[in-house]
Amino acid sequence: MSHLLALDPLFQSGHVGFSVFLVVAVKVLVAFALLLVSVMLYIWGMRKWIADMQNRIGPNTAGPWGILQTLADGIKLFFKEQSIPDSADRVVFRLAPYLSIMPAFLLFCIIPIGGQVSIFGHQTFLQVADLPIGALWILAMSGLGVYGVMLAGWASGSKYPLLGSVRATGQLLSYEAAFSLGILGVLVRAGTLSTHDIVSQQRWVNWHSFVSQWYWLPAFVPFVIFLIAATAETNHPPFDLVEAEQELVGGFNTEYTGIRFAIFFLAEFMNVITMSAVATTLFLGGPSGPGLGFLSAGNALNTWLMPVFWFGLKVIALLFVTVWVRASMPRMRYDRLMALGWKYLIEIAILWVLVAAAIEVANVQNWNVWATVLIAFGSAALAYGVLYLAIPKPDEVVEEFR
Amino acid sequence: MIAQNVAFGILAAAMVVAALGVVRTNNVVHAALYLVVVLAGGAAQFILLGQEFVAWVQVLVYIGAVIVLFLFGIMLTRAPMHPDESLDNDLKWPAAVTALFLAGVLGSLLIDAFHRTKIDIRQPIRTAAVTNAVFRTYIIPFEVVGVLLLAALVGAVVLARKD
Amino acid sequence: MADYLPILVMAALVVAFASLSFIASGFLGPKRPNAAKQAPYECGIVPEEEPAERFPVKFYLVAMSFIVLDVEIVFLYPFATVFRGLGLYGLIIMAVFVLVLLVPFAYLLSVGALDWGPARRGVERVAGPILRTKHAVIDPNAPHPGGRDNPDDEEEVAA
Numbered sequence: 001m002s003h004l005l006a007l008d009p010l011f012q013s014g015h016v017g018f019s020v021f022l023v024v025a026v027k028v029l030v031a032f033a034l035l036l037v038s039v040m041l042y043i044w045g046m047r048k049w050i051a052d053m054q055n056r057i058g059p060n061t062a063g064p065w066g067i068l069q070t071l072a073d074g075i076k077l078f079f080k081e082q083s084i085p086d087s088a089d090r091v092v093f094r095l096a097p098y099l100s101i102m103p104a105f106l107l108f109c110i111i112p113i114g115g116q117v118s119i120f121g122h123q124t125f126l127q128v129a130d131l132p133i134g135a136l137w138i139l140a141m142s143g144l145g146v147y148g149v150m151l152a153g154w155a156s157g158s159k160y161p162l163l164g165s166v167r168a169t170g171q172l173l174s175y176e177a178a179f180s181l182g183i184l185g186v187l188v189r190a191g192t193l194s195t196h197d198i199v200s201q202q203r204w205v206n207w208h209s210f211v212s213q214w215y216w217l218p219a220f221v222p223f224v225i226f227l228i229a230a231t232a233e234t235n236h237p238p239f240d241l242v243e244a245e246q247e248l249v250g251g252f253n254t255e256y257t258g259i260r261f262a263i264f265f266l267a268e269f270m271n272v273i274t275m276s277a278v279a280t281t282l283f284l285g286g287p288s289g290p291g292l293g294f295l296s297a298g299n300a301l302n303t304w305l306m307p308v309f310w311f312g313l314k315v316i317a318l319l320f321v322t323v324w325v326r327a328s329m330p331r332m333r334y335d336r337l338m339a340l341g342w343k344y345l346i347e348i349a350i351l352w353v354l355v356a357a358a359i360e361v362a363n364v365q366n367w368n369v370w371a372t373v374l375i376a377f378g379s380a381a382l383a384y385g386v387l388y389l390a391i392p393k394p395d396e397v398v399e400e401f402r
Numbered sequence: 403m404i405a406q407n408v409a410f411g412i413l414a415a416a417m418v419v420a421a422l423g424v425v426r427t428n429n430v431v432h433a434a435l436y437l438v439v440v441l442a443g444g445a446a447q448f449i450l451l452g453q454e455f456v457a458w459v460q461v462l463v464y465i466g467a468v469i470v471l472f473l474f475g476i477m478l479t480r481a482p483m484h485p486d487e488s489l490d491n492d493l494k495w496p497a498a499v500t501a502l503f504l505a506g507v508l509g510s511l512l513i514d515a516f517h518r519t520k521i522d523i524r525q526p527i528r529t530a531a532v533t534n535a536v537f538r539t540y541i542i543p544f545e546v547v548g549v550l551l552l553a554a555l556v557g558a559v560v561l562a563r564k565d
Numbered sequence: 566m567a568d569y570l571p572i573l574v575m576a577a578l579v580v581a582f583a584s585l586s587f588i589a590s591g592f593l594g595p596k597r598p599n600a601a602k603q604a605p606y607e608c609g610i611v612p613e614e615e616p617a618e619r620f621p622v623k624f625y626l627v628a629m630s631f632i633v634l635d636v637e638i639v640f641l642y643p644f645a646t647v648f649r650g651l652g653l654y655g656l657i658i659m660a661v662f663v664l665v666l667l668v669p670f671a672y673l674l675s676v677g678a679l680d681w682g683p684a685r686r687g688v689e690r691v692a693g694p695i696l697r698t699k700h701a702v703i704d705p706n707a708p709h710p711g712g713r714d715n716p717d718d719e720e721e722v723a724a
Binding site for chain 3 (some may be wrong): 008011016021024025027028029031032077078079080081082083084085086087094097098101102105106109128129130131132135136139156157158159160166169170173174176177180181184187188190191192193249254255258259260262263334335338339342343346347350353354357358360361364365379383386387390391392
């Protein structure tokens, strides 16, 4: 169990001197700048991709191919008035943007984007922080994201923001559970909570690793559940009921103007990028890929360039999928959204975890794997049967909670 | 060691101030937010003791779920947004005396019980150690927690039913 | 504990970034408040009626169920790291724990607490007569007040 305590070699001496602090500062600054630039590029890319899918031109004026459009929008918002409605709770109204942006940045801190590297003569992992409880950190940060949405809507003291934030909080809480259970599907296979260890277990040996080492296939059901739940957690279409313009004006941030609105906007899109990075880390091998043995260290190409290249490529691929979904799918109805989360995703994920655990134990204890699978799936099917019988059918919905 | 003690002092002071805020403020949402600060301070204290797992469980369950339920309940029942004078009354001083008395009793009890116990904080306690304790030594309480949660959920449904 | 140093630095950087943005925008942006701008947004008209006094109690049930699930997940996460060493024993204790928690879920589903669709009359499936305090079972033939999908009501109005 010693691998449960995966500490960054940077801190292994136990002494935090000035040069160590310098390394930390450099890593944090680089991650911060990287996130801001990638949000800028993602918003531009999203608009371009959607424009292509809809036979439009999209942003094309600011900079080459309109690439600076997001920056221009951001600068414009600096020059706009920050208005606070008279009915607002001024303290909480000002606090909410911080609560929204903070988890978005902090969640990215534990994402490994490379192997072990050397900065200023210090060995360290290419990630901002390697916490031994990394998976819990993902949960905690995505859970804290609820506060920004909830308090922004409440503090506005206005009708539509309140409706939007109640709806959003219900959605976020519902999918938070499915989201955590999706991550659990990987943890059962990996047996560790540290993101660095999860990634090292998915290292690239040969082309066979793509299906056998990366967790997307061994944990395919959790992968699908994770993607659906993460989309809902980030309020991305088809789950963007939070900002359903036709019903709610703009949702929880209707009363926010100028740079405060920009911060919410930034947090929303940064969450999409961070969630793609989490999915890459957990299911798609993180920075591993053909053409490198990054964990065995080596030259700069192997420790820096290739891992970052593969990581970036996977994140961009996932981001493209979110844009594709955004362009293709209509918004879901609220009752269907809740039904999907509570009646299907959560139950399937819980039972999957138990079945996967049974198979893992069977491997360790040398039981007959097929008998174990049979018994595990049999018990799971029994539990499903009871739950299915419990669900009222569409023509007999019970009406008691109005 | 000194750094840890200083950090403990700062966190403890922040927790006391926030805890006073919880009972002093006239706005329920502000009270809940002060409570978040108190609980986050508690989690930070656990980290100082090297108990990372307990710390993040505290954040997940208390800050991420219980306080969210509080705030959600406040929003759903549309509590007044502006300070509510009826939340204050004349019993401040008796309450302060009771609180100090309680703090004294609990504090002396804890000091009496644990003043010889030392934790080696240089070696963080591993999650696996906590987990093995939960799943082996304290297995009965663990299963009872399950039944307790069952009761809580059924209770919530029964409360919310129309009849 | 040094593990948390980068996190603290990042948090400080984010707070500095956001506050400096707000301060800079405070200097750069105009400040011309007026009554219409400071009023809560209502699509341009003056707000006349307050939104509904309370929200549906189902939102509360969602939050409550989330707490229960959250506690369950908090136990499952560390379980995922040690269950190999626990063997069959570990599987059994976790199966018992999870199955105990599937019971209230079945109950929630059966009473329609997680149904958000348009309200319709219907019958209870599981445990209705036992857990009800009065009115043993909803009579499926009785006309229902305010049921949205109830053609009987409209006929009565027409008559």
